[in-house]
Amino acid sequence: MPLNARMDAVGDYPFDRLRALLGALEPPTGVTPIPLSLGEPQHAPPAFLAETVARETAGWSKYPPMRGTEPARAAIAGWLTRRYGLPENMVDPETMVIPVSGTREALFMIALAAVPETKNGRKPVVLMPNPFYQVYLGAAVMAGAEPVFVPADSENGFLPDFASLPEDILERTALAYYCSPANPQGAIAPMETMKTLVNLARQHDFLLISDECYSELYYGAPPTGGAEACAALGDDGPGAMRNVVVMNSLSKRSSAPGLRSGFVAGDANLIKRFSRLRDYGGAPPPLPLLAAASALWSDEEHVVANRVLYAEKYVVAEEILGGKYGYYSPAGGFYLWLAVGDGEAAARALWGDAGVRVIPGEYLAREADGHHPGAGYIRLALVHDLETTRDALTRITKVL
Numbered sequence: 001m002p003l004n005a006r007m008d009a010v011g012d013y014p015f016d017r018l019r020a021l022l023g024a025l026e027p028p029t030g031v032t033p034i035p036l037s038l039g040e041p042q043h044a045p046p047a048f049l050a051e052t053v054a055r056e057t058a059g060w061s062k063y064p065p066m067r068g069t070e071p072a073r074a075a076i077a078g079w080l081t082r083r084y085g086l087p088e089n090m091v092d093p094e095t096m097v098i099p100v101s102g103t104r105e106a107l108f109m110i111a112l113a114a115v116p117e118t119k120n121g122r123k124p125v126v127l128m129p130n131p132f133y134q135v136y137l138g139a140a141v142m143a144g145a146e147p148v149f150v151p152a153d154s155e156n157g158f159l160p161d162f163a164s165l166p167e168d169i170l171e172r173t174a175l176a177y178y179c180s181p182a183n184p185q186g187a188i189a190p191m192e193t194m195k196t197l198v199n200l201a202r203q204h205d206f207l208l209i210s211d212e213c214y215s216e217l218y219y220g221a222p223p224t225g226g227a228e229a230c231a232a233l234g235d236d237g238p239g240a241m242r243n244v245v246v247m248n249s250l251s252k253r254s255s256a257p258g259l260r261s262g263f264v265a266g267d268a269n270l271i272k273r274f275s276r277l278r279d280y281g282g283a284p285p286p287l288p289l290l291a292a293a294s295a296l297w298s299d300e301e302h303v304v305a306n307r308v309l310y311a312e313k314y315v316v317a318e319e320i321l322g323g324k325y326g327y328y329s330p331a332g333g334f335y336l337w338l339a340v341g342d343g344e345a346a347a348r349a350l351w352g353d354a355g356v357r358v359i360p361g362e363y364l365a366r367e368a369d370g371h372h373p374g375a376g377y378i379r380l381a382l383v384h385d386l387e388t389t390r391d392a393l394t395r396i397t398k399v400l
């Protein structure tokens with residue numbers, strides 16, 4: 001049966017590659033396995049999440065509206081406005097916000113709404129950092145674009161420099177994914193960089209997607225966001241956030257990856273098109289879950305507490321790993337990006353000898369122009385409690 005050959009260009013997802021790498025290898029007997037491979041927060045979400053869902057039973061008998069509800073859109077616009085100090089009327093909840101069932105689907109699907117057949121008469125390009133969240137690649141390829149991997153390594157502070165790309169690439173760029181705080185390196189883009197990106201998107205008429213799901217996990221100043229950069233460039237009222245959408249999620253901020261809840265906000269024209277696409281193939285958040293999401297966006301207390309838990313783990317990580325494997329304490333996010341030499345060998349040894357599951361950095365990046373920015377690294381997700389994290393990191397130093 002002939003099938004969509006674009007799938008072949010995407011290749012296996014990193015966790016499938018990890019399963020294949022580890023194969024029949026088992027952790028040592030008697031050792032409790034600790035998975036640090038997946039960025040799946042294990043802190044408890046606030047109790048009002050489940051309480052809200054339990055209360056909103058009427059919503060189970062309704063198809064949820066594709067655009068979410070008015071209170072949910074208002075809660076999201078309110079959060080964005082407070083968090084980034086935006087002008088009061090900049091984010092219109094009715095035309096600029098859509099709640100989504102997690103940002104993974106939205107990051108993927110938006111490319112189908114945004115990438116044209118051709119850009120300036122040629123094959124369109126989708127820019128992404130390298131290493132990167134793998135959904136960007138799937139989206140670019142399935143939308144029929146050429147993915148362009150822009151290195152984000154220690155030489156450039158782990159931030160990709162889209163502005164320095166050749167004119168030939170920028171002319172063909174239809175969409176650019178940017179991630180700050182970055183997964184996996186935890187780098188945070190300063191305001192100047194975010195403004196440059198917005199200007200670049202407008203100058204070359206492409207869509208900038210600012211993936212901000214780690215925005216609330218920071219250990220110094222709060223990260224700048226795409227909406228904040230638009231405001232700093234003078235955006236306000238109708239027409240705000242032209243060429244820009246931001247995405248954020250409750251998976252990391254509220255430790256609720258199972259809720260599958262996030263949002264897309266920005267350029268009203270794009271939101272309208274995205275909304276039409278979702279009419280045909282979207283899965284809007286169920287109403288009881290959307291009510292819980294609205295409550296979570298309206299509360300900061302649990303987010304502050306969550307951030308403290310991560311900060312404590314970085315203190316312990318520094319104690320155990322400081323001075324080893326290029327250790328640095330990231331500005332944001334919840335990962336460690338360690339330079340171990342051979343990432344695959346390290347992942348096998350850590351699983352087989354210590355029961356700690358990590359992912360080789362190689363699987364999170366692609367070789368481009370003879371350079372592989374993920375080679376030699378492993379990524380660790382510090383998603384467990386403090387004691388489990390301490391145990392895992394101690395085991396790691398013993399094996400490596």
Ligand SMILES: Cc1ncc(COP(=O)(O)O)c(C=O)c1O
Pocket residue numbers: 039101102103104105107133179183211213248249250251257260261262
């Ligand atoms: C960079 C990045 N973007 C987006 C997501 C998707 O998050 P969710 O679908 O849970 O909102 C993740 C999840 O790990 C991520 O690391």
